[in-house]
Amino acid sequence: MxxxxxxxxxxxxxxxxxxxxxxxxxxxxxxxxxxxxxxxPMLAALGAGIFAIQAMNIPIPWGTSGHMMGAALAAIILGSPFAGVLLLTLVLVVQGVVFADGGITAMGANIVNMGVVGGFVGFYSYNALKNSIGMTGASFAAGWLSIFIASLVCAVQMYFAGIFPLWEGLLLMGLYHAVIGVVGEGLITAIALNRIMAVRPDVVSEKSIPGVGVAA
Amino acid sequence: MKNKNIIIAGAVIAIIISVMAPFLASSNPDGLDMNLINLVGGGNEEHAEEFIGERAPIEYEAPMPDYSIEGMGKLGEVVAIVAGTLLMLGISLGLAKVLGKKQGT
Structure with a gap:
């Protein structure tokens, strides 16, 4: 988006x-x-990984496609929504300046959507769910919700810009990204977190381990 | 320092994804572009592009637009995405090292 x-x-x-x-x-x-x-080193690994995965568009029905944002995963692993903000800012700068993916003047709007909304929705929904449904379920839900909400914010931005009608924009952006979010964000976030926990649980922020409060 | 392994593992996974992306990634327009084509371009991609092009406030030419290098086809796409991935690895590591805590060795 x-x-x-x-x-x-x-x-x-x-x-x-x-x-x-x-x-x-x-x-x-x-x-x-x-x-x-x-x-x-984790921030660097996530920076490279998020850039690469954003090049991998997954097809969905209606002849469209979508890709992961990665802000939720970064926020969960590094234990702060600001990890998502920082990494998505860097990714969007590289994408906009080197690859013409996303505008230069529009970069702020893209950072607000994918970095701020993605990072904060991902981090706080994960923390609200991790103790009741566990890390895998919570990371799936957080990933899905992060891209779904970001797409709605994008639709509102497009409405204010005079490009999309409000309800049609919300409906279509929400519908597309609700589908993209299942595999494209939710599943990849859950699998990545699950694999990292299996191999190197020590690199995952202790704030994201169930049983530990957000404020701890 | 065993934490170097984190960077190496991340870089290897990211480069594998980067090399596969031009062959596996869907070339369908993404959700936002699809809406632009339908709601702005009346179902026509060129109309949507024209509309956006006329409104663009700045003319900026990116060196590798759309993750491709002119005249190099799929190989160019692989090179472009791998280059972007390595650039991101360098930028995020550099920034993290500059900002992060200097801990005694």
Missing amino acids: HIGDGLIPLEQTIIYWLIALVFIAKSLEWARKDLDEMKI
Whole structure:
């Protein structure tokens, strides 16, 4: 759901950039406080992995397709929604500047959708569910919800931009991404977390292990 | 330092995905583009592109648009995506090292 240049009016793109910059500043603060010898290599591995998986569009019905965002997975593994914000910001900069995937003026709006909404919805829904349904179920739900909600926010942005009618935009964006989210975000998030827990459980933030509170 | 293994494992998985992506990834328009084609272009992809092109506030030419290198076909796509993956690995590792805690060895 990378928004290209030319869709959102310039003055609106500035508002999204300002919102994005507030969260980017917070994410840099998080990185300074939280990145230790374990999380530094994990952030790099996630950065490369998220970029690669975003190139893998999965086909869905109606002749369309979609790919993972990865913000939920990053937030769960590194134990902060700001991990999703920081990594998706870097990914969107590289995609926009080098590959013309997502606009330059629209980058702020894309960071708000995929980084901020993706990271925060993913992190908090995972933490709300991890103790009741376990890590695998919670990570699936968090992944699915993160892309579904982000797509609705994108539809609202397109409505404010005068591009989509509100209800039709919400309905179609929600429908497409509800389907994309099952395999494209939910399943991949759950499998990745499950495999990492099997091989190196020590690299997963203790905040994301069931039984530990978010504030711990 | 065994944590180097995390970077190596991540890089290997990411490069495998990058090499496979041009062959496996769906070339169908994504959810947003599909909506643009239907709601803005009246079902026609070119109409949608024209509409967007006329409104674009800046002209920016990315070096490898659409994850491809002109005239290099699938190989170009593999090279482009692998290059992007390695660039992301370098940028995120560099940033994390600059910002992260300096711990005594």
